[in-house]
Amino acid sequence: MGRKLLLEHINVPGIETLEVYRKMGGYSAAEKAIKTMQPDDITEEVKKSGLRGRGGAGFPAGMKWSFIDKKSEKPRYLVCNADESEPGTFKDRYLMEKIPHSLIEGMLVSSFALGAKTSYIYIRGEYFYVLRILEKAIEEAYAAGLLGKNIFGTDYSLDVHVQIGAGAYICGEETALLESLEGKRGNPRMKPPFPAISGLYASPTVVNNVETIAAVPHIINITGDEYAKIGVGRSTGTKLISASGHINKPGTYEIELGLTVEEFIYSDEYCGGIKGGRKIKAMIAGGSSVPILPAHLITKTANGEDRLMTYESLSDGGFVSGTMLGSGGFVIMDETACIVRHTWTLARFYHHESCGQCSPCREGTGWMEKVLHRIEHGHGSMKDIDLLVDIAKKIEGNTICPLGDASAWPIASAIRHFREEFEYHILHPEKVKDPKHFAHEPFVSSKLENV
Template sequence: MFEKVLTGHINIPDSQKLANYEKTGGYRAWRKALKEMTSDQVIEVVKQSNLRGRGGAGFPAGMKWGFVPKTTDKPHYLLNNADESEPGTFKDRLIINGNPHSTIEGSMIASYAIRANTCYIYIRGEFVKEAKVLESAIREAYDKGYLGKNILGSGFNLDMYVHRGAGAYICGEETGLIESLEGKRGWPRIKPPFPAIEGVFRCPTIVNNVETLACVPYIIERGAEWFKSIGPASGPGPKLYCLSGHVKKPGVYELPMGVNLKELIYEYGGGILNDKKLKAVIPGGSSVPVLTAEEIDVAMDFDSLAKIGTMLGSAGVIVMDEDTDMVNALLNIAHFYRHESCGQCTPCREGTHWAEKLLKKIKSGQGTMADIDLLAEVADHINFRTICPLGDAAAMPIQSFVKKFRHEFEAKVRKSAA
């Protein structure tokens, strides 16, 4: 029987309070890590658990922590990435509102593991209320002696601050986030050097997503084997799935990693709104390749989705019914990436403009067959040719929509020819 841990107690009143978190076993892991484990042992347990990043890339968290140099006289930093802005994704907001201490405790443990004495939680600027929730949760943790100097007599010091963004999707990309935290435009950096070697303030830095860090206390408390027993061993754990669009019961569902997508939509989500037929599903946030209705009998985990040419991404499932105009839907996505391109790399800055323009032309009935091919070609020229993955994120929906729903694009063109 699957037990919800990340969202297990969020429906009780004042679930965001420290006292209520402690009633469910909260902060036991923090005590355990400080008193019974070395930093390296914490990293080892997280490596053993196969926890993979929940922000979109799915990179193994323990391995990432292991990249931080053992010998350095520079301060280290942990950045909790709460810049949730991938269209279709709203899980971190739920954790912050309902169970903020889980991601705060996870940030403490991760800071200890990478020997960081400062942690910033970078939260998107629009989440004004959520920033306040985090700030008061952090205050509670200070009052309780879980943050500050010589925590619980361990000799370990840690300060934690909330840092608000100000409206820019690109700041969810880890080096864009780092630049933004430094008070600059969120322009991603060329890697290497990777943040673990040279990140914020030119110091070793680890950036992890809210949900990734929220898993950490449970792993430390219950062990790597418990975590690995949930879902596929190569990328296991409890997982928050975000369901939106044309479903009867949209929302965040905590389920074992690898839940079947069809089951997610029809059983948990109650099926398609107004009992219409399903046309398409974006399984992992707007930047991942779209699936047709025939492709949804698939496990929602990193490897299974990669096998059918898409990605788990941020697990933002966007459902589109039979009446959805796919040219319109793609135009909406293309507009988003054009707006959010930071403007640093030419293929992305120019390509996203071209893609939006071509889509507007096709939508208006002025397009030609050649425009459809040109659109796909523009996407091919953005993909893998930019500093950060925003370029790929802009290209993948275009490539997949045009490939899988080409008939809808052609119908608009034929209409204009007739």
């Protein structure tokens, strides 16, 4: 059993209530931080812990906090990114739904560290029922004096509000989220200035993911040094992984970073192996935006080393033979999955979610969707494959925000590793007429056979 921090008390009945959460030691980190620590000491602990942003980018959280403009006379804001919309990712939803106070306590400690007096949780519109759970938890916290004026009898006061989105993946990008929080379209801003200098209402702002914020009280409880001992190298601590696709036990798991991918997929403690005992075909390790990996690169790196659930090991081999830990949205495909069809659904997703500001992304995502649609439906030509690669290349790096890259990587990597399958669709249109073409008769590539 790996060490559990975020989900340690997940099975305690009533853990969603303030009463039970406090019984299990909840808000002790907040009390310790606010009564006995200086804000900068908290930032120091977070730096020592090595905690990296859990939303996907993996940027060191303590460093992000230290960028906040302290000379500004404007109010500072902490904004929690609960816009979780990356296909394959549902860990934040689980945490907020089951232990809402872990996020509220994290908001309290983090806001105190940053000197914020008002903080917002921006949650995706579809999670309306989670919004209600959070609002209830916040109400409980106000009633108990854990939010509001003079918290723990000190002169620190904090208000926390939840803002609801309305259906837009792009609002998970931090500056688009801030635009949305200001009541505008979710168009990402040009950077610099970064939010730490000019964020919400042009004030110094830190935007952190739900899981990042919820990890902070644990760091305060056990100290940054102790937290840093969990994990491997620069991948410290525990991470929530949401696992889905063709596995026996889909769900959200907390792992110690450094667990092998093999154990995560096949052990009963986690995914419990592939459904129906079928062969594994592909893995997406960190949400739909990261490169897809074929069977022979999942549990081993190209060098033959064990692949670990860490930022470094998953990206071993770069984009040629590696991927990224990303958001921890872990999707497994077995031999009956059609990579072309799957890639087409992702292309459709990015086309739908492009905000339309930058032409390479606005136009390119639409072209990729169209080309993939025709290949999947048996109307493609061989030059379409290189056309896709070309479009992906021209989007990558040429947009204001990372949605462009995120749309290009899954397509480029699918072609890199599964080119034969794209060619098969083009050469055998009659075989792909039925939308479930590989569900009955798996497509076997030469690479797959070698596994």
